[in-house]
Amino acid sequence: MADASIEFKGTSFTLSVLHIKTSELADIRADLIKKIAQAPDFFYLVPIVVNIEQLNCSLDYQAIKTLIEELKFTFVGFTGAVDKEQRKQIRELGFSFVNTSKADHSEKTAIVQQTVAKESLSAAVVPEAHLYTDKVHRGQIRSGQQIYAKDQNLVVIGSVSAGAEVIADGNIHIYGSLRGRAIAGAKGHHKAQIYCQNLEAELVSINGNYWLSESMEQHWGTPAFINLTDSELTSSKLI
């Protein structure tokens, strides 16, 4: 049931952030006064978030808040990439800790490292072939023609002539002779396979690894299927 009188919404505001580099209140006060003097109206009642990242010593949080408000700023809270302990301390004192859209620095680095490691292990960030639907083409693919099954497997009911190209992001099945080029796993899917009833291809490729006719001698002229094992193409008898 929706509340009749109130509603919470997320909205972005640009807030001024005051980076303090020392815990010496006197110094901070002096510098702030100088700054305000340059344009008093500009700074009047401006919401301020105090960034304490550059401090490597403890700070009198209450004193800072008092100082900020004394100089006619509107104090919002503290911010910065500081550790959990410090953040907890600040909250316990009753002050708000404002997070920026970016995560805590040290945590962020760890997350990035983890992601990089994961990506180097897995070969592709593409869906598995069994999630692809089939694009079915009935009829010959003639010399000079090109068919691309984008985000799909390709099924050709007919032959692929020399000088023709069939390309698929998924698997390629040819109910006929393959005399042209077949390029499977075009977007980087290394588990894609190529099946045909008569292997006489000019070129076959799975995820960028390719064979010319000379490498197909073992199953040339017979029903065959080709797949990628450890980045090496292999052909096998089909039926």
Add this chain to the structure above:
Amino acid sequence: MARIIVVTSGKGGVGKTTSSAAIGLGLALKGHKVVLIDFDIGLRNLDLIMGCERRVVYDFVNVINGEATLNQALIKDKRVSSLSILPASQTRDKDALNKENVGKVLEELGESYDFIVCDSPAGIEAGAMMALYYADEAVVTTNPEVSSVRDSDRILGMLASRSRRAELGLDPIKEHLLLTRYSPKRVEEGEMLSVEDVEDILSIPLLGVIPESQAVLKASNAGEPVILDTESDAGKAYQDVIDRLLGETVDFRFLVAEKKGIFSRMFGG
């Protein structure tokens, strides 16, 4: 409405004009009204093969440009009254042709003829595309030789995708394979592609096999289409092609090398 047949190939020099002349004349001899159109603007040959080169006054481009009517440009064949030829221009550019004006001419011809046979130029450029655009049927002329087969395959792709029927999603062009310059002896020796080899690669129905024949050169130079040479193998084979085009089932001849008997070897040639 006329049946528009394009005789095309992709490859040059395989027998398109020879076949166009033979088919046009053959159909007319069977009593049909036929017009033969030469689409090879700038390299016209059909008039030579038909033997009417000295009677060309106006040509296809003249008609397109409105400089002559169809009646003025069409040349009636002296042998068969139901056959007419529309010659190509020799001096003009093929850029004169475009889909609209060619379509208009074909429509006008369609009203008075049963068959319109279009002799296509070689290649896959504008001239060939114009010849095949309005076709209902295609006779794909192929030599049993690798480059001719590859080029025929290419033109088949174009027939299936760049013709008017393809663009409008109508029934596709009816494709026929015409294998010309066939030598059964060389096929048996393994030098030449066989009918089965070509059929396997092109996968279209076989219309006819025309054997290699010296009669073809004789016919060209005389301006008498080879189908009139009823003694020659080529002439007979073209006759079979006509019958098949008209719906008859005819066995394929001249596929097997003749075995000469001892007497013909001793006394004959």
